[in-house]
Structures are given as C-alpha cells and as structure tokens.
Amino acid sequence: RDEAIGPGAMILRGFAPGDALLDGVEQVARLSPFRHMLTPGGRQIGVEMTNCGPLGWVSDRRGYRYEAVDPATGSPWPAMPTDFAALAKAAAAQAGFAGFHPDACLVNRYAPGVKMGLHQDRDEAGFDAPIVSVSLGLPATFQFGGTDRKDPIVRHAVAHGDVVVWGGPSRLAWHGILTLKPGEHPQLGRCRINLTFRQAGQR
Numbered sequence: 001r002d003e004a005i006g007p008g009a010m011i012l013r014g015f016a017p018g019d020a021l022l023d024g025v026e027q028v029a030r031l032s033p034f035r036h037m038l039t040p041g042g043r044q045i046g047v048e049m050t051n052c053g054p055l056g057w058v059s060d061r062r063g064y065r066y067e068a069v070d071p072a073t074g075s076p077w078p079a080m081p082t083d084f085a086a087l088a089k090a091a092a093a094q095a096g097f098a099g100f101h102p103d104a105c106l107v108n109r110y111a112p113g114v115k116m117g118l119h120q121d122r123d124e125a126g127f128d129a130p131i132v133s134v135s136l137g138l139p140a141t142f143q144f145g146g147t148d149r150k151d152p153i154v155r156h157a158v159a160h161g162d163v164v165v166w167g168g169p170s171r172l173a174w175h176g177i178l179t180l181k182p183g184e185h186p187q188l189g190r191c192r193i194n195l196t197f198r199q200a201g202q203r
C-alpha cells in the first residue's frame with residue numbers, strides 16, 4: 001500500500017492513527033491558537049496555522065522564518081506531543097529516511113474554498129532531512145511537481161490518516177493543495193488539518 005510518487009517521495013496510506021492525533025491538535029491549539037498569518041506583502045494567508053515543537057514557521061511583513069516563540073502569545077510554541085514525533089519518525093523510517101528528528105511541526109487548517117498555491121519549502125536551515133506530512137479530516141488533492149518550476153505537476157488524493165514523506169531529490173519539489181471541496185468529516189467537521197514535520201533548525 002506504500003506508493004512511491006517520485007524520487008524520494010512516498011504516500012503511506014492510512015499510516016497515521018488519524019483519530020488518535022486529534023486530541024494533540026486540540027491541546028496545541030488551546031495554547032497557541034490557529035491564526036491567519038500575513039504574507040510579506042501584507043495579505044492574509046487563507047490557511048490558518050499554528051505550530052508545536054521547539055521551532056514554529058511564521059510569516060509576517062518581515063518575511064518567512066522559524067521562531068522559538070509564538071508571536072501571538074509571546075510564549076514558546078507548545079511541546080510536540082510525543083505521539084506526533086514518534087509517528088513522524090516511524091513514517092520517515094518506513095520511507096527510507098532513518099534518523100529523522102523533527103524540531104518543528106506546522107499545523108495547517110483548511111476550510112472549504114481554501115487552497116495552498118504551488119511553492120517550495122526553503123525556509124529550513126538545511127535540506128538533508130525529509131519532510132513528513134499527515135493529513136487529517138476532509139480529503140484534499142495534493143499537487144506535486146519537480147524541483148524546476150516548469151516540471152510537470154501530478155495530482156494525488158490524500159485522506160484522513162494518510163502520511164506523505166518527501167526527501168532526497170524531492171525535498172525541494174514544488175507542491176501545493178488544490179482548493180478544498182465542501183464536505184463534513186465525522187470527527188473534524190468542515191475542515192482539513194495537515195501536520196507538517198520538519199528539521200528546521202541547525203543540526
């Protein structure tokens with residue numbers, strides 16, 4: 001059931017115990033609430049975000065970066081739940097990336113009508129480690145291209161409990177999420193949540 005979708009990229013269907021992770025999301029969001037961040041250009045990002053772990057991804061008029069303190073609360077980001085970290089490490093190992101130690105978990109929340117445009121993840125201190133992504137709630141369509149902006153884009157459906165691992169030659173691939181379709185998930189209601197685990201800081 002593990003599906004290679006590119007060099008160093010693999011979908012592990014149903015690898016995550018989706019329902020079991022929802023408590024952790026709730027705990028994290030209680031301490032560092034979901035919020036719309038601003039782009040450097042001053043526009044609101046449609047996806048609502050929060051983070052857990054030592055570092056959190058932030059965007060504002062000053063740019064994109066990782067910070068140890070949540071700018072909305074002035075406190076460190078909530079600890080990464082131990083089952084989050086264990087799952088991310090196990091998924092990376094299953095995809096061939098042993099020794100993954102995430103120091104950042106970005107939590108993205110999508111409402112119907114919200115998308116994430118094509119981009120590369122380049123705000124981390126290094127690109128040797130893979131990125132692990134866990135989909136929860138409503139299904140979505142993932143867009144995945146190559147490292148060149150003009151490489152062809154392929155689409156993959158991702159659902160509650162699916163885990164995707166991107167490393168090696170795919171680490172700097174262009175990717176995005178198509179506009180979320182309306183729907184209702186039994187546990188999460190009208191939303192999709194994505195956990196994105198990274199090694200963001202200096203090793």
Ligand code: MD3
Nearest residue numbers: 108121131133166170171173175194196
């Ligand atoms: C492929 N989030 O937060 S995660 C992001 O579903 C982001 O919320 C999407 O892209 C989401 O930056 C997709 C999966 C992902 C993350 C990083 C990648 C896919 C990737 C890096 C390279 C290639």
Ligand code: FE
Nearest residue numbers: 119120121175
């Ligand atoms: Fe990304």
